[in-house]
Structures are given as structure tokens and as C-alpha cells.
Amino acid sequence: MTYDILITGLIIIAQILAVVVPVLISVAFLVYAERKVLALIQLRRGPNIVGPFGILQSFADALKLITKENIIPSGSNKIVFILAPIITMVLSLAGWAVIPFAPGWVVSDINVGIMYLFAVSSLGVYGIIMAGWASNSQYPFLGALRSAAQMVSYEVSIGFVIITVLLCVGSLNLSKIVLAQQTVWFAIPLLPMFIIFFISALAETNRLPFDLPEDESTLVAGFFTEYSSASFVLFFLGEYASMILMSSMTVILFLGGWLPPFDVYPLNVVPGVIWFTMKVIFILFLFIWVRGTFPRYRYDQLMRLGWKVFLPFSLFWVVATSGFLVYFDMLPN
């Protein structure tokens, strides 16, 4: 009896490690890829010293940061100050529990998978607010306030985009969402929603052109100005892990998850996990490309885009999609 529980527990831990370790390694390579791509966009070389083509640069950076002294400001609220980066990191890894990488390759195939992802990504704001408040300093606090307003605003339109997709699927289960795209990926019939989701994902992960919470030219480094060493590493890892998580969410909702583009011979032999990875890498490349191309938004422009453009448009699209599905009798079961 107890032996059984032990075995199940070990299997669960092994499954979690099998997801978390690749995610953390891919964060390291994502940072490297970002620096390389930005360097190419700006006609520079980028990291090229550590290892062949500088491929070990992120590991060297991580080691450097971890061995540094961890400074906790004397005026800070110590417990919350230490909790904030941990929460950011944990939340960005928690979402991976429901991501299906290939048919059956999922730690927990729950019925409300997409709701769980939405909930976890909406909790991400707490790490930032807590960091900004606990630092007891002006710039982090301003960064935290900006991010709270920003993330709450863009969550609304993300919610409507998810509803549009769910109308076409008829289930909240992520594997079923992928399987519903066997005939056509949702990026084609719901192209405007795909674009809105992508832009909102940029805002939700605080990436350029919406990185106002950590706007270095006005707020030093935003909410993590006071952080150093290992706690800074946790924020950094958390930000990039949630970036990969949002990309996977985009792939599952709009680009057919593990499915090949066409169900024909040479394409459908390739394992699903490879298709999934390739699509996630494509979306991540878009994230980096946008960062290298667009200037930062002004704060009022950001709010205007969220509330006055995306929200009405996605609401209209929800009504239009449901109307279309009802009129042509295409509602799933």
C-alpha cells in the first residue's frame, strides 16, 4: 500500500523533472538565441567567446550571477522581497503541467486545461507587484503599478480570444483543442484573433514593445531594480520560461500543437514533439524579431490599445464567431 504510493510519487516526480529540466535548458538557449538574433538585426556579432559560437554564454552568465552576493535592502519588507522572485519562477513553471507536447505527452491532462493556463498566467502579476512593493523604492514601485494595470488590461482580451477558440472546439481540454485543428489550424479562420493573441502575449509577458514595467530609460530596471544575484536569476528565468509558456499556448490554440501542417506522407512521420518544438521556436523568433524592430509604446498608448482597440474588436469577434457557428449549424456537439 505505502509502497504503491511511493512508486506513484516517484513517477510523478520523474514526469515533472522530464518537463521542467528541458524547459530550463531551453530558457538558457533562448537567452543565447535572443542575443544572437538581436546582434544579427543590429549588424553585430553577439556572444561568441564562451564555447563554440558562444553557445555556453548563458551558463557562464548564470554561474556569474549565482556566485555574486545577494543584497537585501535594509528598508525592504524582507519576507515578501524574497518570496516575489520565487513566486514568479514557480508560476512560470506551474503552467507546463497541462501542456501537451505530443499525443499523450502531458503531465496532467485535466478537463479545464486552458482555464488553468489562463489562471496561472494571470497570477504572474503577483511576483511583479510584490517585488515592486517590497523593495520600498520609487522605481520598482512605479514599475509594479504599471505592470499590474497592463497585465489586467491585456488579460481581458486574451480571455475573449480564448473564448473564440473554445467556441470552435467545444472543450476546455488542451489535447481536444489540438485535435479539433486536424482539418485546419485555427490561425487561418481566426487570423485576427491570432494576431491579437500574439500581441497580448507580448504585453502579458512584459516584452518589448510593451516592457514598461522594466523600462530601463525611465525606471532604471523597473520592478527588479533592487534585486541582485540569485533572486535576479529567478526573475530572469521566470520571464523567459513564461515567454516559452505563452508561445506554447499560442501554438496549441492557433497553430495546431503537435499536428503536422498537412497530413501527408513525409510530414506525418515526423514525431509530434518535433512539430510542437519547431512551432514554439517560430513564435519565440517572432517575439525576438518584434523586440529588435519596434520602439517601446508610451503608457497611455498601451492602455488605449488594450481597452479601446483589442477589447471591442475581440468582443465583436466572439459574437461574430458564435453567430456564424449557430447560423451554419457548425457548433461542436
Next chain:
Amino acid sequence: MVLYSLTFYLFSSVAVLSALMVISAKNPVHSVLFLILSFVNASGLFVLLGAEFLAMILVVVYVGAVAVLFLFVVMMLDINFVKLREGFLQYLPFGALLGIVLVIELGILFLTDRSSNIYNNQTPLQPIVNEVENTKMIGQILYTEYFYLFQICGIILLVAMIGSITLTLRDKGGVKRQNIASQNTVDASTAIEKKKVKIGEGI
């Protein structure tokens, strides 16, 4: 089953303890953070009951949106807490009365519901396993049987929203607003104005 009871007691004890901390923490921001912890644990209890949709909605709506704004307000407002504490004894009887009423109501519920099928089943608090997902079940009931009540809830929320907007919206004069459409339609003929300036004079 052992694991199930363990998780139940973990979630419920953390929920109760953090609820106590909400009212006893000195720092209001800590209070809100404990409130969030309590919400998350309540949603864990919903998952254990098999009500996964309710659990996720609780996290998305209360933790993800309402508590964020709550935290926002508590952080922004500079409240003097020593002053706030002075009224503690004054409000104590009222608070205690509310608490007692709630306890009595829960007690009545617990005693009368003992006869119903929830307690006659083999073990208390088992997850309800169904063929139909509970998201679908909620939808089927909410949009058929309780359709009008659901619509009325929506209208009440709309009225509250419009009310709070009209209370807080003050149209101050002299505020510069960006007009995106007029900015985009600017060309050389409207942007530049030629003037003949006389020597020794301004415009």
C-alpha cells in the same frame, strides 16, 4: 484515500489559518496577500470536490483580477493604521454578531443536510466522477433553468459599472488628448504653415 485526506487537511488548514492572518496581520498589504493565499487554497478544495471549473474561475476572477486591484488600492492609499485600530473595540460587537450568525447558519445547514444523500454515501467528500464535464453541466443549467436570473445578474453588474464610472468620471478642462485619426491624416500641407516674418518683429 490517505493522500486525499492529507491534501484536504492541508488546503483547509492553510485556508483557515491565512483567513485568520487576514484579520490579524498588522500590515494591510500582508492582509491582502494572506487573502490571496486563502482564495488559492479554497480553489484547491474545489478541485478536491471535483468542481474544477469553479476552482479555476475562483483563481481567474478573484485572485487574478479582483485581488490585484485590491492590492493596488491598498498599496497606493496611505492609510494610517494606528488610527484605524482605534475603532477596533467599537466595531467588535458588530463583527462578533455577524460571526455568530454565520456560525449558526452553517450549523443549521450541517445538521439538516445530514439526512440528504451527501452524507449517506460511503465516504464524505468524494470527488464526483461524471461522464459529462462539470463545465458543460454548469452551462446546461445556467443557460436553461436559471437563464433569467443569470441575465439579471449581468444587468446588475452593468448598472454597478455604469454607476461607478459616472461617479468617478470628471471631465476636467485643459486635458490634452491624443487623436490618433487626426495624427495619421497629417500631411505636408496641413502640418506646415508658411508665414512671412517681418524683420525685427515676432509672429
